Amino acid sequence: MSVEKIPVKKARPNDYTSEHHPVWCPGCGHFFILRALTKALAWLNLDKENIGLVSGIGCSSRLPAYLDVYGFHGVHGRALALASGLKLARPDLTVIAAGGDGDGYSIGGNHFIHACRRNMDITYIVMDNEVYGMTKGQPSPTSDPDWHSKLAPKGTGLARFNPMGIALASGASFIARGFSGDPNGLTKILTEAIEHKGFSLVEIKSPCVTFRPEQKDWHHAMRLMNVTLTANPMEAAQAIYGSDGFDTGIFFQADMPVYEAEAANEKPHSDSASMESIEKALLV
Amino acid sequence: MSVEKIPVKKARPNDYTSEHHPVWCPGCGHFFILRALTKALAWLNLDKENIGLVSGIGCSSRLPAYLDVYGFHGVHGRALALASGLKLARPDLTVIAAGGDGDGYSIGGNHFIHACRRNMDITYIVMDNEVYGMTKGQPSPTSDPDWHSKLAPKGTGLARFNPMGIALASGASFIARGFSGDPNGLTKILTEAIEHKGFSLVEIKSPCVTFRPEQKDWHHAMRLMNVTLTANPMEAAQAIYGSDGFDTGIFFQADMPVYEAEAANEKPHSDSASMESIEKALLV
Amino acid sequence: MPNHHQQTVPPRLAVSISGSGGTGAVTVGLILLDAVAKAGFYGNMTRAFGPQIRGGESAVMLHFSDQPIETLAEFSQLHLALDWVKFDRFEDEIPLTADSLVIYENSREKPPGLVENSGATLLGVDLQAIVKTIKGSRINMVALGIVAQQIGLARHFIEAALQKTLGRKGSEVVETSMAAVDAGMALLTDTPLSGLANWQPTHQPRWNMSGNEACGLGTLRGGLKFAAAYPITPATDIVEYLARPLVQMGGNLLIAEDELAAMNMVIGASFGGAPSMTATSGPGLSLMIEAMGLAVAAEIPALVITVMRGGPSTGIPTKSEQSDLNQALYALHGDAPHLVIAPLNIQESVNISQWALALSEALQTLVILVTDQHLGQTRMIMDPVDKLPLTLSRLQPKADPTADTAVHYQRYQITDSGISPMSLPGMGSYQYAAEGLTHTESGLPSSRVQDHAQHLHKRSHKILQFDYGELWAQRLPMANAQHTVITWGSSFEAVKEAVKLLNHRGAAISLIGLRLIMPLQAEALAALTQHQKVLVIEQNDSAQLSHYLLAEKAIPLDSEAYAKPGPLLFKPSDLIRPIQTWMEDRT
């Protein structure tokens, strides 16, 4: 990993790491995402205790235990639902959801499109290795149609799922693609995503060295931070559909209505006064 | 309903109706969709026993019982999964899935995007009244952000779900919007959709006269069959995003790979010969 | 021991109204209930609908008394039919006998055979003719007047109730309606059921409330700060009710895309510190199972209210049954101890739901509160319920960590009670990762035999060791009884009335209504029933409660079950004979 200048601020990336060593295979792309995330948090100088990091199940979803923040390793596919409840109940927190392509785009697909639509202020990190790593190598929605595996000996034959296109159509207000092998670019994207007010999708290509060893070639194929940012959905659509999957950077960022906790602005009365009026309404 | 010329063929629309009177409220848009569907089936002169019509739960999802075909009134939100199993097991059948906006876009959202992606030869009819009718008037994903209801006294504040945009991004190969109040246009759309080889989304605006009485005004607002068909996804995206929701017609139709039963083409051997070779592979 | 068998039976009055789509039978029922309440009485109202979504036939059944009353009427004393369209659908719900008086609109149809055969006194009136004389009026308001007159309900109570219901539509609407009511009151002079006029009214404040609203209120009192839900009949009213007051109380409601989301949203919010809940029914509960298990394993407080309807599968969405008990008890994979609680009637739903939320917080686990369509959707006039004085709350670590407790915060620390201090995001030095995998005390995943056993035991222990006090059951013991009836939920009121009646006739029978079903207070129950003949009464086909009590060795092996599927609630008279038969068999 390249050494970078960390701005002169209090927090350092290592402040955000926990004492646990990741259970990932040596060389797994997910390591570099963990590192980039701690850098972004340090850059933003966020207080550890005010960060909520939730995930589903998968190799990628093991992330929360490796940061010294408030984490939640939930069930498979439901990270965004969990994050939405947390954010609405605790608007003061920086809420980040993380997981894999299987977790987010297959079993979690419904929460994905509805979280995009709600556009709550949540950052969603998808560590996309185009495979179910944890369960030992089945095709995920982002797998190539002709990738052979035990479960699909001839490949699935299915066109790849287009996460960024679907996020755009569903109403996400920040959409970016990063590469685990590009620490600088990724740190920058993550920093921007967390700072962005609204739902941010950060789709990160992250090689699974064990079940997709051929992904080591991504290092050659990726074009680092070559994308032009736009706030125009039609332009973004063109860039997203036009991309072969190897362009990185922020494709779309726009200022769009954010779904927020209603209560905070609403509470003029004391609890007991409110309760009294609520009970009064029941009287015959 | 306007009287139409039925082509000189054997089947008539009424051949496809069952003896049961729909439980829908008088004036409900769903009645006209039922009628248009039977007309389309008659036009296509399909054998009743070769049609599989599956649905979820909702007023709209009551449809199967009103046709004299093989029907399945399943559970809420799962019509497309059921339809996919049926189509793969029985490629010889004409498989149609039907339901409401809540059924299809809220609880059924994951199956929706993945059915689009598979692009199996299924016609999906969504009877969209922008409300949960069956459960008596809660906001659905397609409700306007400011529509007031008991559950959302100030409206949900959420941008409307864009079914056609999401279908396009997800890989559907036929995308159309119809209006229940336009029997001719709707019959035509449904006919084309059923004939189309691949996944067809037919999103139909269908007023809920009981919980959304204001939707009776749709009659004035809809622009009937004014849309220009394209096979170009970018053009279709422009038309879909550019539409205020009142344009009708086929927005997109393209020839795209269809996911099909693998087995049919595969079976050179007898069952017992196949079984023998399968068991042989187990020998030490 | 209370002398409950010596009470005199309070006066009762059963009225029903039916009519096809648009005739407004339900409106009459709602106004009548409110007016009778305003007159100083009590009552409840249930509804029935045909299969059509709207514009189909509907009926209301009201049961009045000068005391709080939750049972359904044995038969309808006065039935008013706005028309006879598809009346036969209500045959089960509206029992007519030779003692019934049936008043009906006679300008169109004759009464159907089943009504004629009932032996009821039939009285046709030409409501259509009357409304023609009052511009803008509707026949249901005439009917309202007739019923008021028949039962001895004074005009000004009707007017006050009408004002409340229709007031916002303008004074003209109210006036027109009252004109029709007056015409109805003038129509018949005979008032065979005028009893109301002789009853003793109360001047105490009372609530007009459904059981679903009661659950909403109870959770608000318990400190609810977050709810997420996906609509489903018959539970939606809970969250619809909560929509405004929850925000008033500084909380939030999130409309979920499905039940999977709803349950996970609850867990997320609760992890953040908000007392949280969702409400659903069987099909939705089925979708929440996986996440409910997460709440158990990760020790996150979470309340799930499930309002049972007829099952299995989509079943009978608008009617009642007690057939989801097995699911509430056993549906989670793995050994996943949690709480299952059920109120015994509508009124106590307020307190029992407050208790349920508080227990989820105190025990940091999943609590399933089980009610049903009857308990949830019956509307009732009840005495206001005092707030339960509970001091249960979530155990938290000391806000300022000292060296020895916090160097490595152990979220899942093994403690004597099994309950570990739970930090909330924002508390410095107490970061941890909540975990659904088998884990160590610090929350690190582990697959070792010992960690697994230790935390399985921690979680069952915290629930078993807890002192639930007296609320676990409502006991109506009889001196010298050798027979005990056990029941739960919406069957309770009917069973209670049947047992009281039999007590009154000299049969010594004790009654136990179970509220805390899991963890079962099996020893206490076994002690109460060990020398007893036991009958378990429940409304399902497979005797779910009875099997559970046998499995837990909480009742004798020769206990019997009287289990009948829904979708109609037991009436007290349905139970007299089965109880008697069981007693005869047993002596």
Place this chain on the structure above:
Amino acid sequence: MPNHHQQTVPPRLAVSISGSGGTGAVTVGLILLDAVAKAGFYGNMTRAFGPQIRGGESAVMLHFSDQPIETLAEFSQLHLALDWVKFDRFEDEIPLTADSLVIYENSREKPPGLVENSGATLLGVDLQAIVKTIKGSRINMVALGIVAQQIGLARHFIEAALQKTLGRKGSEVVETSMAAVDAGMALLTDTPLSGLANWQPTHQPRWNMSGNEACGLGTLRGGLKFAAAYPITPATDIVEYLARPLVQMGGNLLIAEDELAAMNMVIGASFGGAPSMTATSGPGLSLMIEAMGLAVAAEIPALVITVMRGGPSTGIPTKSEQSDLNQALYALHGDAPHLVIAPLNIQESVNISQWALALSEALQTLVILVTDQHLGQTRMIMDPVDKLPLTLSRLQPKADPTADTAVHYQRYQITDSGISPMSLPGMGSYQYAAEGLTHTESGLPSSRVQDHAQHLHKRSHKILQFDYGELWAQRLPMANAQHTVITWGSSFEAVKEAVKLLNHRGAAISLIGLRLIMPLQAEALAALTQHQKVLVIEQNDSAQLSHYLLAEKAIPLDSEAYAKPGPLLFKPSDLIRPIQTWMEDRT
């Protein structure tokens, strides 16, 4: 009555191999198992892994005999450590005693304390040095040679097995490996466990198969034509195995987006006429609950295989437990009778899964086949299993409707058996709509009391009236026994061995292994146990089977349970003392 206590104990041999990531311990195990099979013997192999996904430590445990053998070894007679990295993780899985011989690579680390303290004989060898002499070879192949030599396995069996496993990588790879094997075989001359050479080999054909593959094979034999699934450990192998042969047999496999989809796809395909199944584990089963209820209510044949792992929640995905029984029995909302079936060992998984699929077809309902990680993922050398001669199939209406049967086809016709003829799409005049709402015989939704009761009873009746024959349990009765042990699933083989041993020592104990758990053959079971002392042995924390049998009054009230959570399988010796203690208490 079989004289099973007079059998002489067959010879056994227990070998284990461990090593950190990339050392190839598992490969050695697989080759060894196959080579021992080729030599004419039997055996099984289980695996253990550290938490790291790959490149972490792993171990294999092999248990050989000259008879089919399914139990785990009591202790490892020969352990070969390719290194000692994190060996302590395997302490539970690889028991070492003073009778163990431990051979280890000694160029780097010394044996850890727990190995030294075990009292085992320790023998360090410098594997690294040896592989340096053979270009391209790896230490695991040297280890393979050492083990072969130690247990008396002839070289050519190793070569044949190597050829099978590595052959496709080219002859050079095989040759290099054999050179390493030879070096290993030459290294130690002492062969303390050479027993293999004295065993009596069989020349009969045998299968090398895991339990998950066995389930795949059984369903294929049963006529499986459709499978849909979402990957989950430890069930994925079933569908991975099926991927090719299912298509060969003219069927289809659909990779679902989630378990909700998988279950509904199965129902859709089965509605279309294809015998269908899915496979999952606890978390996935939790997501299938709602759709499983639809299969019950709409009477659609559907097989669900659930391979249990440690629970609750995400639990311990890679290890075994029997704690999802409650879920399989009770998780559905409403009264939803269905079948729950479990094989008693790996070998019979072939037939029991064939039976399960056939029953789902014949009874037109949901069948849950319950296995677990041990049964599913243990690889075993077994005698080939004959196909079960079943003639069960789906009842269909006569293809050509005659006036009286088909004018209105009644899909849910009430019949004596409770089973109604089910038409398939494509059959003219038999169109209907399958329905999950409470319905009439023709499938029209109904909410009436009578329709509800009638179809609840139809569905429970069809399951209860069916004659399941002798397969419902495996019985090992002992003459004059007053003690009966009941168990199920993967606990069976260990319990059987423990009971046999006690029988051999003179204790009269009968054994019952339950296969058909729901509907429980309660009367038959009660008849067998009524004058017996009963002990239920199962691998979970809450004694789920025991509670169920009590609830069904199938065992005496004073029955006891020996229930211990996973994730380690019982070994026969774990059970001797508990059984003895129970017998003492009881006499």
